[in-house]
Amino acid sequence: MEPEFTEIMATSRDWDELLWAWVAWRNATGPFMKDKYTEATSLMNQAALDNNYDNLGSAWRYANYEMDQDLIDMVDDLYDDVKPLYEQIHAYVRGKLIEAYPDHDIDPEGPIPAHILGNMWAQEWNNILDIVLPYPDSASYDVTEAMQNQGYTVEKLFRLSESFFASLGMDNMTDTFWEKSMMTKPDGRNVECHGSASDMASADCSDFRIKMCTQITQDYLQTVHHEMGHIQYFMQYCHQPFVFQSGANAAFHEAIGDTIALSVMSPEHLKTIGLIEEQGAGSDDEQQKKTLNFLMKAALEKVAFLPFGYLIDKWRWDVFSGEITPEEYNTKWWQYRIKYQGVAPPVRRSDDDFDPGSKYHVPANVPYIRYFLSFIGQFQFHESLCSAAGHKGPLHACDIYRSKDAGRLLMSVLSRGSSRPWKETMQVMTGGKQFSADAIKEYFAPLTKWIQKQNKHSKIGW
Numbered sequence: 176m177e178p179e180f181t182e183i184m185a186t187s188r189d190w191d192e193l194l195w196a197w198v199a200w201r202n203a204t205g206p207f208m209k210d211k212y213t214e215a216t217s218l219m220n221q222a223a224l225d226n227n228y229d230n231l232g233s234a235w236r237y238a239n240y241e242m243d244q245d246l247i248d249m250v251d252d253l254y255d256d257v258k259p260l261y262e263q264i265h266a267y268v269r270g271k272l273i274e275a276y277p278d279h280d281i282d283p284e285g286p287i288p289a290h291i292l293g294n295m296w297a298q299e300w301n302n303i304l305d306i307v308l309p310y311p312d313s314a315s316y317d318v319t320e321a322m323q324n325q326g327y328t329v330e331k332l333f334r335l336s337e338s339f340f341a342s343l344g345m346d347n348m349t350d351t352f353w354e355k356s357m358m359t360k361p362d363g364r365n366v367e368c369h370g371s372a373s374d375m376a377s378a379d380c381s382d383f384r385i386k387m388c389t390q391i392t393q394d395y396l397q398t399v400h401h402e403m404g405h406i407q408y409f410m411q412y413c414h415q416p417f418v419f420q421s422g423a424n425a426a427f428h429e430a431i432g433d434t435i436a437l438s439v440m441s442p443e444h445l446k447t448i449g450l451i452e453e454q455g456a457g458s459d460d461e462q463q464k465k466t467l468n469f470l471m472k473a474a475l476e477k478v479a480f481l482p483f484g485y486l487i488d489k490w491r492w493d494v495f496s497g498e499i500t501p502e503e504y505n506t507k508w509w510q511y512r513i514k515y516q517g518v519a520p521p522v523r524r525s526d527d528d529f530d531p532g533s534k535y536h537v538p539a540n541v542p543y544i545r546y547f548l549s550f551i552g553q554f555q556f557h558e559s560l561c562s563a564a565g566h567k568g569p570l571h572a573c574d575i576y577r578s579k580d581a582g583r584l585l586m587s588v589l590s591r592g593s594s595r596p597w598k599e600t601m602q603v604m605t606g607g608k609q610f611s612a613d614a615i616k617e618y619f620a621p622l623t624k625w626i627q628k629q630n631k632h633s634k635i636g637w
């Protein structure tokens with residue numbers, strides 16, 4: 176997968192090549208897993224039952240949120256709240272893809288073929304920004320090229336992230352971190368490349384490590400911050416009794432690095448670190464074009480992800496409860512992909528295929544709803560850190576760099592670990608007890624207004 180297939184999916188604009196990679200990855204993963212997955216599900220359900228849970232889904236919801244049906248209701252409500260925003264982005268992107276691939280009839284009122292969105296699972300779409308950019312003559316905020324032109328190294332990405340956290344008054348990475356992390360793909364042996372951060376539970380709080388196969392692209396810059404957010408969390412709650420050495424809930428853990436990255440990737444900050452050129456303020460009109468370009472890039476990352484983040488565990492919860500039977504695994508998978516994401520398989524799928532198996536977290540058995548909640552919560556966190564930092568102006572323009580006040584608030588939240596119920600920690604962080612889509616909607620409000628106008632004559636939905 177990394178780096179070759181990741182790169183093809185991100186950069187190729189050749190329909191057939193993309194299709195080849197899309198099918199090859201699924202052929203190489205799913206079919207071998209299907210029977211094992213069925214067996215593992217039944218064993219894990221039995222274990223959940225033995226521990227007095229209804230099934231594994233219920234055990235996961237309880238372990239990560241101390242909730243069960245109320246968690247399902249909560250994410251359903253959040254999804255309903257962001258759906259109109261997603262549908263607008265979806266319709267706009269579909270229109271642009273129809274222009275970009277004129278020889279393939281993409282239905283202007285249907286789902287989008289899943290292989291042309293810049294990512295193997297169509298989970299984030301920022302890699303097709305070039306196709307979708309609202310104002311191609313104005314600045315684009317994709318920094319991959321700038322990073323490569325400036326000779327960025329992997330170590331530089333990690334140091335950049337470390338220094339942002341440090342600017343808030345937080346700790347640097349430990350010596351052991353630098354010695355024992357795996358930051359690039361090694362030669363001569365196979366490794367699991369999917370990014371991860373590990374708390375090695377050393378008594379003196381010194382051993383924390385990241386494992387990644389880092390390349391010099393914007394996606395990896397994002398992932399470096401994501402993983403370092405996990406490490407900062409580990410370090411901040413390390414003094415807690417062992418049982419409290421975890422996130423307020425699983426979604427908090429996922430949201431910390433991403434929250435920081437919202438500042439790092441802001442236009443202001445990218446100028447500060449020289450990844451985009453300092454341009455004169457320009458006319459109001461020019462300024463607005465730049466803002467829309469920037470927000471489009473961010474929406475392709477953050478809004479496009481939401482239904483994907485939602486449906487993986489929708490599917491697994493239904494698998495674990497028995498609502499979906501093994502014979503229906505792949506059919507239902509695609510029903511959910513079409514229903515929630517509005518993406519369709521580019522070639523016929525069969526019952527022998529097992530397409531959920533192509534996504535790391537399914538065979539690795541990592542719950543996924545945490546990312547859906549993180550992608551909503553990180554905007555709430557960003558908003559409250561920005562207000563702690565005294566930011567004035569639109570949310571998307573905020574950069575909390577060097578704000579010790581924002582750092583103090585963040586550390587007060589991280590250092591609690593899971594020693595308090597998450598709703599109480601949410602209140603410390605945001606002033607309210609709940610996840611709410613208000614912040615993400617506010618962040619994208621200028622884009623939403625613009626895109627609604629562009630979509631006036633398009634069908635919304637599929």
Ligand code: X8Z
Pocket residue numbers: 369370371398401546
């Ligand atoms: O798996 C991850 C992290 C490790 S916790 C790299 N993420 C999800 C994914 O890659 O599918 C981060 C965003 C969503």
Ligand code: ZN
Pocket residue numbers: 401402405428429
């Ligand atoms: Zn993570």
